Amino acid sequence: MSVPLATPPRRRRRRVPIAAMFATFIFLLMVVVTVWMFFLLPSTERAAPHDGQTNVVLFHGEVYPQSFLIEQDQLLLPFSFVKEKLDPYLYWDEPTQSVVVTTRDKVLRMESNKLVAFLNKTPVELRVPVQEVEGERYIPYAPLAKLYDYQVRYVPKTNVVIVERAGEAIQQGTVAAESAGESEPLPLRTGPTNKAPIVAELQPNAVVDILQEESGWYRLQTEDGIIGYLPEEAVTLSEIRRVASPLEQGDQQKTAWKPLGKKIALVWEHVVNRTPDPAKIPPMAGVNVVSPTWFELADDQGTLLNKADAAYVRWAHQRGYQVWALVSNGFNPDWTTAVLSDYRKREKMIAQILHYANIYDLDGINLDFENVYLEDKERLVQFVRELTPYLHEQGLTVSLDVTIKSSSERWSMFYDRAALAEVVDYIAVMTYDEHWASSPKAGSVASLPWVEKGLQGVLEEVPHDKLLLGVPFYTRLWKEEKQADGTVKVSSKALSMAQAEAWLAERNLKPKPDPQSGQLYASYVDPQDGATYKIWLEDSSSMAKRVALVHKYDLAGIAAWRRGFEQPPIWQTIDEALHKR
Numbered sequence: 001m002s003v004p005l006a007t008p009p010r011r012r013r014r015r016v017p018i019a020a021m022f023a024t025f026i027f028l029l030m031v032v033v034t035v036w037m038f039f040l041l042p043s044t045e046r047a048a049p050h051d052g053q054t055n056v057v058l059f060h061g062e063v064y065p066q067s068f069l070i071e072q073d074q075l076l077l078p079f080s081f082v083k084e085k086l087d088p089y090l091y092w093d094e095p096t097q098s099v100v101v102t103t104r105d106k107v108l109r110m111e112s113n114k115l116v117a118f119l120n121k122t123p124v125e126l127r128v129p130v131q132e133v134e135g136e137r138y139i140p141y142a143p144l145a146k147l148y149d150y151q152v153r154y155v156p157k158t159n160v161v162i163v164e165r166a167g168e169a170i171q172q173g174t175v176a177a178e179s180a181g182e183s184e185p186l187p188l189r190t191g192p193t194n195k196a197p198i199v200a201e202l203q204p205n206a207v208v209d210i211l212q213e214e215s216g217w218y219r220l221q222t223e224d225g226i227i228g229y230l231p232e233e234a235v236t237l238s239e240i241r242r243v244a245s246p247l248e249q250g251d252q253q254k255t256a257w258k259p260l261g262k263k264i265a266l267v268w269e270h271v272v273n274r275t276p277d278p279a280k281i282p283p284m285a286g287v288n289v290v291s292p293t294w295f296e297l298a299d300d301q302g303t304l305l306n307k308a309d310a311a312y313v314r315w316a317h318q319r320g321y322q323v324w325a326l327v328s329n330g331f332n333p334d335w336t337t338a339v340l341s342d343y344r345k346r347e348k349m350i351a352q353i354l355h356y357a358n359i360y361d362l363d364g365i366n367l368d369f370e371n372v373y374l375e376d377k378e379r380l381v382q383f384v385r386e387l388t389p390y391l392h393e394q395g396l397t398v399s400l401d402v403t404i405k406s407s408s409e410r411w412s413m414f415y416d417r418a419a420l421a422e423v424v425d426y427i428a429v430m431t432y433d434e435h436w437a438s439s440p441k442a443g444s445v446a447s448l449p450w451v452e453k454g455l456q457g458v459l460e461e462v463p464h465d466k467l468l469l470g471v472p473f474y475t476r477l478w479k480e481e482k483q484a485d486g487t488v489k490v491s492s493k494a495l496s497m498a499q500a501e502a503w504l505a506e507r508n509l510k511p512k513p514d515p516q517s518g519q520l521y522a523s524y525v526d527p528q529d530g531a532t533y534k535i536w537l538e539d540s541s542s543m544a545k546r547v548a549l550v551h552k553y554d555l556a557g558i559a560a561w562r563r564g565f566e567q568p569p570i571w572q573t574i575d576e577a578l579h580k581r
Helices: 019-039 079-088 310-320 333-340 343-359 375-391 409-413 417-423 448-458 499-504 540-552 570-577
Strands: 056-059 069-071 074-078 091-093 096-101 108-111 115-121 123-124 131-133 136-140 150-155 160-166 169-175 184-187 198-202 207-214 216-223 229-231 237-240 264-267 289-292 296-298 305-306 323-326 362-368 398-402 428-432 467-472 474-482 490-496 512-514 519-525 532-537 557-561
Touching: 056 079, 074 079, 074 150, 091 467, 096 375, 108 375, 136 540, 150 557, 160 490, 160 499, 198 229, 207 237, 237 557, 264 570, 296 333, 296 343, 296 448, 305 343, 310 323, 323 343, 323 398, 333 343, 333 375, 362 375, 375 398, 375 409, 398 417, 428 448, 448 467, 448 540, 490 499, 499 532, 519 540, 540 557, 540 570, 557 570
Parallel strands: 056 160, 264 289, 264 557, 289 323, 296 323, 323 362, 362 398, 398 428, 428 467, 467 557
Antiparallel strands: 069 074, 074 136, 091 096, 096 108, 108 115, 115 123, 131 136, 150 160, 169 207, 169 237, 184 198, 184 229, 207 216, 216 229, 296 305, 474 490, 474 532, 512 519, 519 532
């Protein structure tokens, strides 16, 4: 009899409770919803435009920290904004509590809390004055509108002022209608993400300025001055908008005077007490500008000493010369500080220059300010900016003399050459004295390598077509004397070209080429006192090399110091070298 096999017991399946399955489902659903809400669902949070700032000034799509003012329907902009963004030469004159604006041919002065301004000294009525509110100066923009090449637009709806530079090219776009339907606006957000708050809603086909692209979004500026972001696919690029100039054609910059088809050849006429008799002045081939040293600062009040001669001007004009009278600060740094620091004194000096330019029928003014304190650097620029518009208004050419760059504060560093070159028509660089009268070492007045290096430095700041190369007509005779203690005493005296030739002839000396200076050189030991004399000559050969630099760097011309120090043949050398074809 067979015994049946035992059947193994069946395992019972565990059943997952329905409640647990439902809880898991709910959890996963919550995770999905949470992810969707926090990462995918666009934010509906609202935010105030411009972080809630009111009276906003917009420049290049950026909000300026200081707000504007509106008084009697007149816009007032912060002084700091105008100076920082529109006009770095906007000037505050503390003694007169005035704002001074200068352009090529206009000077506008607005005194605080006064309703009369002066435009080129003509009274102009203001509806609101320059004023100070909570430590910030504000300027009425209406009188500036014809002076600055900017478009300034006030948007009452959003209380925003939009400032744009004339000529600026701005990419525009339109909000794409197909992105959200014809009637549904698109949210403009504070950042390049759907989670950023909404600052405005844009209707389809709204025109916007595109400021920049960022992570698949465009940063935009709306027509009413709201800044925000839209996805790139929501914007269709359209035209390039160019900001129009508010200035009239007649307000555009005029071209400086130039001799037709030639370089400028200027020579200074040194006047100590009275102007030389023009009848005794020999012909000067190639010269087209003479600059007599007629006007000099005489005190700390802005008074000018006048040594001008109408007969000299008539003589110059009969020979086709322009007359650019020189105005000097007398090389007195204290008087210079006193005058440059006060608008009233600057104005007094300017009034005299304009008066003399008119009565003597001048063609230009040459400014020669030397030995000036470094702290007057900005004030000198301001004086030139206030003077030049009046001279341009009278049709005069304005030039200014500078030295080459050096570490000397009162000889070189006080010149803001770049700022001055923006204003005047020409800059004359005085490439002398390499070795000055009291130099402890004998050497050339202006060796050619030194001149070229100095010229290159100035050209870093002054446009080549505004630059005149200053050349010397003199040299220095150096005397070296051995002292008992073994040291050498060095002294010098300036000689004209004729005096230098006479000194050589008296000693039967023949100068030899000096490769290091590019000039002729001679030395002599005096048999009586044992002193050694050295001289680096200025003559036709060295002058031709200097003029060659004018062509090498395409300069506007030369300026020679001074007439009377030259030998007559030097003019023919300059004319041939300067105007060669």
